[in-house]
Amino acid sequence: MVDSIFFLHKLISCGPCDEVSFYMNLAFYSIQIQIETLEKHHECLKRQRDAVKYRLKKLAARQSEITKKSSVIREKIIRKYREIQAALDEDLRITLSHLEMEERAAVSALDGLMERNCSLIQEIEQDLARLTVAIMAQSDTEHDTMSFFSFPEQRDTETVDRVMDLLNRTDPSSVSLDEVKADQILSLTHNMLLFISSQTPLIRKLTHSYSSEVYLDPETSHPKLIISPQGDSATYTDTWQQLPDLPGRFDTTLNVISVQGFSCGRHYWEIDVSGKTYWELGVTYPSIPRKGNTEDCWLGRGVESWCVEFFDGEYTAWHGGLPHQLPFTKRFSRIGVLCSFPAGLVTFLEAENMTPLFSFCAGTFSECLHLAVCPGHDHKGTNANPIVICNASSPTSDQE
Structure with a gap:
């Protein structure tokens, strides 16, 4: 030069x-x-x-x-x-x-x-x-x-x-x-x-020590979801409820997320899905899209969320729009969700025997994580049961 x-x-x-x-x-x-x-x-x-x-x-x-x-x-x-x-x-x-x-x-x-x-x-x-x-x-x-x-x-x-x-x-x-x-x-x-x-299994006692109490946020729920007064269950209703159109409310997907968000430590939740033929559950960043028909509003379809879906007798793990077919056919009644910030890990478990279903490794989470559930449509009464969070009576969480 x-x-x-x-x-x-x-x-x-x-x-x-x-x-x-x-x-x-x-x-x-x-x-x-x-x-x-x-x-x-x-x-x-x-x-x-x-x-x-x-x-x-x-x-x-x-x-x-x-x-x-x-x-x-x-x-x-x-x-x-x-x-x-x-x-x-x-x-x-x-x-x-x-x-x-x-x-x-x-x-x-x-x-x-x-x-x-x-x-x-x-x-x-x-x-x-x-x-x-x-x-x-x-x-x-x-x-x-x-x-x-x-x-x-x-x-x-x-x-x-x-x-x-x-x-x-x-x-x-x-x-x-x-x-x-x-x-x-x-x-x-x-x-x-x-x-x-x-x-x-030894992992049961250890995992349960990470139990954290969470409640569903009614201000984020789709208008066709009924959130229990205790905030521990979501039930589909065919009636569109007249609810305030808040910025954080899902208006297309039947989702609701927890009030609590977590940004460190290890946290575990168990969700009762007994009697259901369709459901989605997982964890999400608060930045997940909530309005319109964009596919990213669905759990696991965008990079903001991780989930396991049960539909038509099959289990599928989702993140970033990529499906992972799981080799399970038994209809489980309770699903565990474990997120570990030190490991950047989201793991889904069959809660009764603590059988791992699938694990996602995010490396490092860029935002806090909220529990997210989707009870799905009632499918002519075959999927009418609520999806229920089984909060521990004495929850503890590891903040290391």
Whole structure:
């Protein structure tokens, strides 16, 4: 550029010259300016390219870092679950070994009693055999042979006494397991099961700790929505209500958003959609369009909102007008919505089992977020149920 200025100054300061030379020099100057401009643009593009390449490198490094961190966290959690399983397996082994030891002792005691009974039966059988032989040979039996049965009444009395004594000593009820102890073990294991069940899925307790109470804003609701006095439900009505045409009121889509908006921390809500055949719910920026037939007024169709829709037995997640078909066919009765500002994440859950349905990662939210719901038309009575927010009795939210 300096050379061009110098050349222009020289051209002007020169003495009179013919017209052809002047225009030739002017054309040369113009070409020089164009070349310098192109070179400058070329350098600028190179710098921009290098900046984008550097950002791409940083993004790739961040992606790798997140993948590694997630892998480390996953391995730690797996290890803890394995330790829990190992502790339970060891406790089961010890408990069963105690039961088996007691069983062996009881079985051994019963073996001894059964052996004594068998021994006496064998003696009685021998006496019966000798007596049978004696009876059959009574007519020609010698006196010495009958000497064994010389006093049958006395021997009968002795045998009865021995049998009664043995029966008293070998009463089956005298040998038993410690059933009270067994019942206590069963009670303890049942209590353990109840405790574990109360803690699982682990994510339930954690997620519920983010519960935040919200109420629907009647000043934003479509005129065909009835908002409950408590602000916790929206019901479709076929009658257009005479409501003030406020700037924040949806006038085409059957939407309503919450009074509360959140800009930090983690927040969780559960919405009851039982008995409904169509609904939309999610979160939105307050800047979502609310007037006219523009598609962005629908939840998830613009960049201002994220939602899950249930329609015709199918679930679809929406954001920025892009649909994501979800692989679920069961009609869920309660849906959870979790938004995390630290992670820039919006997650939808099946609330009963905390099954993840879909997650959106926004990176960073540019505005505060409001809960948004759409109960849909009643569809000839098949979708007449309200959509209800299940506020926690003692809501807390993480403000980290």
